[in-house]
Amino acid sequence: MKNLIFTLVITLSVFATTKAQAEESLYQQLGGEPTVDAITKNLIDRLLVNPKISFLFEETDREDLHLKIVDQICMETGGPCEYEGLDMVEAHSGMDIKYSEFDVFVEDFILAMEDAKVPFRLQNKVLAIFAPMREDVTYE
Numbered sequence: 001m002k003n004l005i006f007t008l009v010i011t012l013s014v015f016a017t018t019k020a021q022a023e024e025s026l027y028q029q030l031g032g033e034p035t036v037d038a039i040t041k042n043l044i045d046r047l048l049v050n051p052k053i054s055f056l057f058e059e060t061d062r063e064d065l066h067l068k069i070v071d072q073i074c075m076e077t078g079g080p081c082e083y084e085g086l087d088m089v090e091a092h093s094g095m096d097i098k099y100s101e102f103d104v105f106v107e108d109f110i111l112a113m114e115d116a117k118v119p120f121r122l123q124n125k126v127l128a129i130f131a132p133m134r135e136d137v138t139y140e
């Protein structure tokens with residue numbers, strides 16, 4: 001009988017854990033605010049020194065871009081934030097961003113997630129959200 005109760009308790013707690021995981025937003029799975037903040041900081045560090053695209057950020061207010069990207073990642077991954085910046089077409093209009101430059105940006109984004117120890121599986125989920133924005137951001 002004792003064994004039966006023990007097995008029941010274990011089984012129920014496994015179910016409860018699985019259910020809790022299923023209900024976690026991608027934002028929570030990433031580690032929430034500290035991780036998103038670290039990814040964004042690392043991403044911007046990389047963009048600003050990347051010879052292939054840094055020229056595009058010469059006039060950019062780093063602090064402002066940081067806050068906006070944090071909010072956008074947070075909102076898009078189901079976190080409790082509201083992105084209040086420009087929409088993606090407006091934000092990038094006039095920059096003539098090429099597909100190849102978009103790819104460089106994505107590479108830096110991946111490296112930033114790697115540095116933040118985001119598991120590959122979650123990196124892919126994040127990229128699946130941002131990749132479709134390519135047509136709004138680029139001009140080709």
Ligand code: HEM
Nearest residue numbers: 053056057059060068069085086091101102105130133137
């Ligand atoms: C999915 C990919 C991208 C996302 C999610 C994204 C997101 C953003 C956001 C949220 C802003 C701030 C908008 C505002 O000021 O209200 C911004 C600005 C900017 N983005 Fe992107 N971006 C992406 C791709 C790119 C790429 C590929 C480049 C260049 C290679 C780029 C260059 C810039 C620059 C230079 C600004 C700053 C404009 C300024 O100085 O005000 N972005 N981006």
